[in-house]
Amino acid sequence: MVEEVQNKIDTEEEYTINMGPQHPSTHGVLRFVVSLKGEIVKNVQPHCGYIHRGIERMCEKLTYQQIIHLTDRMDYLSAHINNAAVCLTVESALDIEVPERVKYIRTIIEELNRIASHQLWWCAFGMDLGGLTCFFYGLRDREKILDIFEESTGGRLIQSYNCPGGLMNDIHPNFQQKVKDFIKYFRKVLPEYDQLLTGNVIFQERTKKVGYISKEEAINYGLTGPSGRGSGFACDVRKRAPYHMYDKVNFKEILYTEGDTLARYKVRIDEMWESMNIIEQLIDNIPEGDFAVKMKPIIKLPEGEFFQRVESARGELDVFIVSDGNKNPYRVKFRSPNLVNLSAINIMSKDQKIADLVAISGSLDLVIPCMDR
Amino acid sequence: MTNEQLKEKVLSLYSGAQIAEGKQLLTVTVPAEELYSLAKKLKESDDTAFDYLMCLSGVDYPTNLGVFYHITSTKYNHSIALKTTTADRVNAEVDSVYSLWKSAEYHEREVYDLLGIKFTNHPDLRRMFLDDDWVGHPLRKDYSDPLNIIER
């Protein structure tokens, strides 16, 4: 179909243009083959696979501990959540109950990771819409989270901090104080984001009623994460199938029913507030205890299929492991939220303008390595 | 619905289904030709209402190719896994569920690309990640690529 679109000779009415793989607004190597009529988008065909690395195939050759570092490289902006997904699958398959302390720390770091990811999304989204200053403000604040990560885990972007059974090492003694300082700081700075971008009349005009998708369509297309919640689809795995500490903390699922780009934007901004709430509930009560349970050096999962859902910063990340009883998984499948979210871009951007296509793909918050795996 | 109720419901919809109780989810194994009709019934039946396809994965078993459908209901929040296998490794064919869940479009393209299972009635079945002229399906166990895969 794409070939058809490409080979069709451009008529007076419609012509095709390639956005990507080397394009500033695709945030990586994604390619949109866009059919345009003047400035109006008539059809969008995404082309992915430019950084397909075969992570699923690589996993089949590695042990369960060794898989973890590969998941970092999928959705590198919520690396910790990806790690936790695999660990949770292995732990639930082996019926291991991790210590409370691990659950607390995992939850806190995951929420910090979510904030960091949303901050980077905010930078990039502002930049997509032409407001370059957002980029620097967002990154400035994200650095503080990365510093917290680095102090405890040793890694800034990709941490490999989780391992089946717990954590690689204990948190740094400064961790709690630094997180509290960060939250205090970020509560002060986050309203600036609103003043700079959210309230701005140009921004509102650019995003309101752009890229509409209804709730039914969102469910049908499997649009999850903030993108789905912007349409009113209550898809937060933290609520629907709680893991870690999420069934014990108070937080509300952010839902907007408008289904447009602005709604998806607002979900993410509100999620940052909500994540801070979650962290504040947990940070003071981290129980003492071990940071990991003792695992055998070689983990062997029982024969069977194991499925685990987690809420990554972009949507529902599912890990599906088929085991044949060996130390290596027989088959590992990651359900990438980005790939599924991308499938809706064609209907969302139909009859919108090129500038809107950029805004819509920005509001879906696509991370290409996760998509291609 | 609890897993028990789901089990009864699935059996009432299609009596030939083999149901295995996994760790979290019920795994319902059905033949490839029955899958689509069962999925359709499960989606459209009011008390099951499986309206959201979470995950669609293909597995290359030693003897046959399998496809897993993890579906959930946004209304009742119960989930189930459907499994189907085909013994034909050269021309493996499964009915597409695109008309039930549109998110299946990309999932099925991915499975087609990496495992070579063809989905009939899919609107646009072509490779997802690899080039259109790529030979072979990399996630199959018998796939070998001496240039890019280093065996240890």
Added chain:
Amino acid sequence: MNQDALILFFIVAVFLVGFAIVFAYIVAPSSVNPQKSEAYECGIPTKGITWLQFNVGYYLFAILFLIFDVETVFIFPWAVVMKQMGMVGFIEICIFFFILILGLLYAWKKHALIWE
């Protein structure tokens, strides 16, 4: 100075650009590569012709612009002599503007001011 300067400035500007480009052609390195002389389209070869009839969404605006721009030219002389003309000139321009704004409102109501 007088209007001769116009020619002078024109020549200086042409000289500035021309000299710099010629200088760059002399000192800058050059290498031949067929890929380099392709039009940029994110690394993918362009399909089809580029000089196509472009479906501009502002055709009506262009026509309106023509009308209003000509009016602007008419208003300039009035603006200069406004003080000398006094109330008569003001009332005249009021009528003129009334018609203009009426036209604009008509276009507005007819949804001509929507980009499509």
Added chain:
Amino acid sequence: MNVIGYISSIFKGVISLLKGMKVTGSYFFRPWTVVTQKYPENRKTLVMYERMKGEIVMPHNANNEHKCTGCGICEINCPNGTIEVISKQIQTEEGKKKRIIDKHIYRIGMCTFCGLCVKTCPSNALAFAPNFEHAVFNRAKLTKVLNQEGSVLEKGVE
């Protein structure tokens, strides 16, 4: 559109724009809030976090002794062949045959800093070091030998 709505929309728009300008303007007039670090200049004062996964090193004590027994567990655990342990057989003073490491080869170009080697090492011979300036002109320099020249196994480590 009614006239009042029209005028109020103008004012609302202008106010929202001014709010945004207030944010950027306030930073412009507070240049001391600049967060940029002048990197090569501050090299002397730069302190990295101690746990930073910069590279893998084999700590040696003052007597040029390390703890690596050459068991090869790190090599097995490494997901992508970064580590290669080359061991040799030597005759100890008591006449027993013993395996010690000849070279502990670490290819930083392939390392993904997953930390499995450090974690699984039974004798804590490996550690992460916070060095991050790894740029070299020749890729061959990215292959490092971790055990120092002439180093021996620390006493008491089996």
Added chain:
Amino acid sequence: MNFNIYDFTSFNQWIDNYLYTSLSPFWALIVEMTIIGLVFLTGYALVGLFLVYLERKVCALMQNRIGPNRVGPFGLFQTIADLIKLLLKELISIKQADKLLFNLAPFIVIIASFLCIAAIPFAKGLHAMDFNIGVFYVMAVSSMGVVGILIAGWSSNNKYSLIGAMRSGAQIVSYELSVGLSLITMVVLAGSMQFSTIVEAQSDGWFIFKGHISSVIAFIIFMIASTAETNRGPFDLAEAESELTAGFHTEYSGIKFAFFFLAEYMNMFIVAAIAATVFWGGWMPLHIGGLDGFNHVMDFIPPFVWFFGKTFVIIFLMMWFKWTFPRLRIDQLLTLEWKYLLPINLLNVLLMALMVLMGWHF
């Protein structure tokens, strides 16, 4: 009041006389022309380079960064280093491009901006041309630059450039009007289109104070419209880098690109200079009625300092816009002009005319 202490008319006259008495009229003219040409060329280049530096520094501070700080003190020579780099860059020509138009476009944008400079009064007696239709001339010439952009985009044979060019077409058909009408508002107040007369008329108070409400509205509209005219700030749709990679200058490289870059900054300088002249009294010092001592001190500041000071304040405003706001979409660009700026502008002209007739202005 005495603000003739810095009158450059006599200075010019003196050079003129000296040349004509010592040389034959033909050579005198040639020498005079060469001097003027060189002076303006140097000034043009210096202002352009400085503006690029200024923008980088301003945006850096707004974004909580340091900005250029490596080449020279405070990175002052950064733009010169950039210029040398751009001069030494390869000029890539596109195979399918329309060669003639492709090479012509940088000429047009530079000529347009350079011709505008000619009409700007830097101080009393310090301007190249003093037309009696100065305002009109600047309007006419400055809109030529967009034609250059249009040509650049069209001739590149690149779809991104084409879209960029078409967008700049949309801009030209819109914001031209608002610039014109907001200037007309001030012409009504001044009663002349000659820049020197306009500045002289502000000796007892800048127009922005004299015409109060009406002038302020006209000034705001002029700022918005001229930002759009210069393809800057939130109106940089023709080069919208997140949508069209680089828009109309995607295919330009090396020094040819540098000229588009330079022209953008010079256009910004020009519109700021015109805004300073028409609204903020040009090189007129700030005077407050009743404070003679204060006024005297103000008089001692040279007029070109006043002029450049005001211009750079307005340029700073434009940079502030650019680094705060997200970009508009093409239809919003047109909506803003036709549904907001134009009707307000038309009414504003009438209001100003009424104020002038009734003597409501100061």
